[in-house]
Amino acid sequence: MATLRVPQTVPSPAEDSDLLRKAFLGLGTDEKAIISILAHRNATQRRRIRETYHEKYGEDLFKSLGKEISGDFERAVFLWTLDPAERDALLVYDAVTKWQPGNRVLVEIACTRGAGELFAVRQAYQARYKRSLEEDVAAHTKGDYRKLLVLLLTTYRYEGPEVNMSLAKSEAKIIHTAISKKSYNDEEIIRILGTRSKAQLIATFNQYNNEFGNSINKDLGHNSEDEFLATLRAIVECLVCPAGYFEKVVRLAIEGLGTDGSSLARVIITRAEVDLKEIEEAYAKRNSMPLVQAVSKETSGDYKAILLALLGHE
Amino acid sequence: MATLRVPQTVPSPAEDSDLLRKAFLGLGTDEKAIISILAHRNATQRRRIRETYHEKYGEDLFKSLGKEISGDFERAVFLWTLDPAERDALLVYDAVTKWQPGNRVLVEIACTRGAGELFAVRQAYQARYKRSLEEDVAAHTKGDYRKLLVLLLTTYRYEGPEVNMSLAKSEAKIIHTAISKKSYNDEEIIRILGTRSKAQLIATFNQYNNEFGNSINKDLGHNSEDEFLATLRAIVECLVCPAGYFEKVVRLAIEGLGTDGSSLARVIITRAEVDLKEIEEAYAKRNSMPLVQAVSKETSGDYKAILLALLGHE
Structure with missing residues (x-):
């Protein structure tokens, strides 16, 4: 909500x-x-x-x-006022032009937006930058990250409810075999995460859990600091439970030394019209204070005022 | 025309x-x-x-x-009567489900349709098959073909006229270096062919020709029967000169032992509302008889009648 x-x-x-x-x-x-x-x-x-x-x-x-x-307040007003697709195009551009393996914005936009919304982002990107989103992403990334990110951003996922259970079973097994060999960049893992519908993937991940005893994200080294593994885990989180993913982004931003204002504001601005209520609830469950209070403590002035307004508080 | x-x-x-x-x-x-x-x-x-x-x-x-x-006539009437996007979705489905490296239909549809048309094909595919086009293509192909075909079919190429000449120069060089090493499946070749705009690619191919003395397709072993090389050449032809590409498909279909009715009809049906005039002209230049006469000689009955009607002759 x-x-x-x-x-x-x-x-x-x-x-x-x-x-x-x-x-x-x-x-x-x-x-x-x-x-x-x-x-x-x-x-x-x-x-x-x-x-x-x-x-x-x-x-x-x-x-x-x-x-x-000016400053953070200007950026927040600017980002908020943009159309969602234009705003995402701009966030993608910023992420791409200074891309690093630790940057999750591309995964976040690719995997938490609906198929039609993601396509609108690609159209907005072309209108703004006179190039395609995928040519910039492909040109600024390399190797496994390129394979993964270009596919995630160009896919037009099927959004129907149909689930093929025997496929879920066989693909859970394919993923498990690859993970067991620590072959995390396996082209089959990339294919499955990059092309299957969210409904199908949820069935596959449940099947994985039932058959192999762990959640896929646990087996993807949930404590590992390897950036590629962290990217895979972020993809799974964004696809299966976006509110949980965003809660974590906000929490880490607030817990960090000083506030990673850009991630905090990004989540509030991009989700205020979507599911920020669920993110607030997830935050309240997991932390000792409500999100509004945390944001209030960590920010100030007009910047604080707009973020609180978007959170539904004045 | x-x-x-x-x-x-x-x-x-x-x-x-x-x-x-x-x-x-x-x-x-x-x-x-x-x-x-x-x-x-x-x-x-x-x-x-x-x-x-x-x-x-x-x-x-x-x-x-x-x-x-029934038979060829029924298939021709059926394919012709469909909306172009629906028809392409069906052709993609047929090509994917019995995919072989020698099948060029996926490349043809990916590289000769406009960006918006190709996206409409992906939407029609989902409506018809309740899955995404790319998940089927990715699941039925492997390795280099998968990398190439999924990217070609999911890309939403920029269609503006802007050309970056220094990029054309640097990417012509990247392609030449890869070809010189016979590294035809180089991820940079796939990236460039798969994401750059047609205007940009034409500049890159011209630059290649000027700087290295051969056309890119000559260097891609224009006499080689290696299927992956033939696929790369087909991509270049479809992007740069679709009428020339289609003339060749039609010529090979007519020259073959018996008529490869499916390719001949596919070109006539899919191009009658687009550029079949140019294909006819290219055919007349290259062969000893006009296309209408060749089709007339090679086909018969109602099937012949509908193909000739689409060619503008009764």
Whole structure:
């Protein structure tokens, strides 16, 4: 469930544009007004505001915002206000151009978005960067990571409920055999994770657990710090239990020395309209304080204000 | 240019449906009527006829057709009448389920269709087979072929005109180095062919020719019978000069002992609404008789009649 709170009566895009314009004018910027508008509109409403603002004032909303606000707050407002597909395209671009094996953003976007959403990201990427997403990912990565990431990002997974149990059985066995030989980059593991539907994969992982006694992620060395193994485990988590995966990202960001603001904000911004409620619940179960309180402790100022607003708290 | 001839005044889908129904009824089937209607309607018109026929007569048009006609003629009418994306999905399915290295249908569909068309094929495949195209292709192929085919079929190539000349230069060199080492399955060759835009690839191949003195396909052993090399050459041909590629398919089908009806019909049916005119021209230049005459000589009966109709001749 989403945490985004949209008022029962939403002002027209023209009214919102006027109020934003007013917030930018005069001495100082009215950050509270910016948050009270943008952080309480859904993706369609935000898109209309951008269009209307541009029509009325002849300037891109982001350009106007960029003159008034800065730093983490600016980045959060910018990312949040973008269409989800455009935002993901931008996150992919940032992840690709400074890609390192430890970067999980590509896996996260490839495996937690729906098939149609992921395809929309690829279209948005082309519109923005005049290249295909996969040509950039393929050019910036190598070897096993390339094989895995290009497939995960280009696949258009079937989303029907059908499950083939004998296939689940045979593919659980294929995965187990490969893992037993520590052949983690086996082309069959990559094929199965990269192409099967989520329903089919869940059946395969359950079958794995039943037949071989451990969860697949336990056998993928759940304590190992090997980055490729960690990537495989992240794929399984994102496919099977996205809320659990995101809870972990948020927890590690908050537990880290200082706050890894970029991961924390990314999860809040990309999931506020999707399943941030479930992520909050998973966080509350696993940690000693609610997520809102943790975010409140770790951040400050307008940046804190927008993240809390997206979490459904003012 | 297309060879399909659609009359200036097209009857309504209801009129066409009635005439088709009439052609099916009574003693014997009126094959001429079937051809005179279906082989002279474009994809949108054929789709409307299927819908209207189903509404009016409570039976799928293909089911009615299947009771009346058979063999090569039935298959040709069936393939032709399908939506292009549905038809390609079916051709992919047939190619995948009995896949052999010498089968070029997957390469042909992956590399001669536009990016949006190829995506529509993947959607049609899911609707029809309740699985993704790539999971079937990946499951039925292995090793280098799998790497190549899955990437070619899942890529969503950028179709803008932009060309990066320094990239063309560096990637021509990468390809040349790999070919010089006879490392034809080099992951960089697969990456470049599989992800770059057609405009970019044409620049890269031109650069290759200029800098290294041979066309890339000459260096890919243009006389070699190695199937993987032949596949790479087919990819280059499909990307750079589809009419030339299709001319060759048709020529080999006609030259073969007997006629490889399936390739001949496939090219005529899939290209009649696209570029069959150019394929005919390429054929006339290269062979001693026009394509229409060759088809006429090699086929017979209603099957011949529909192929000639699609070629724009009765």
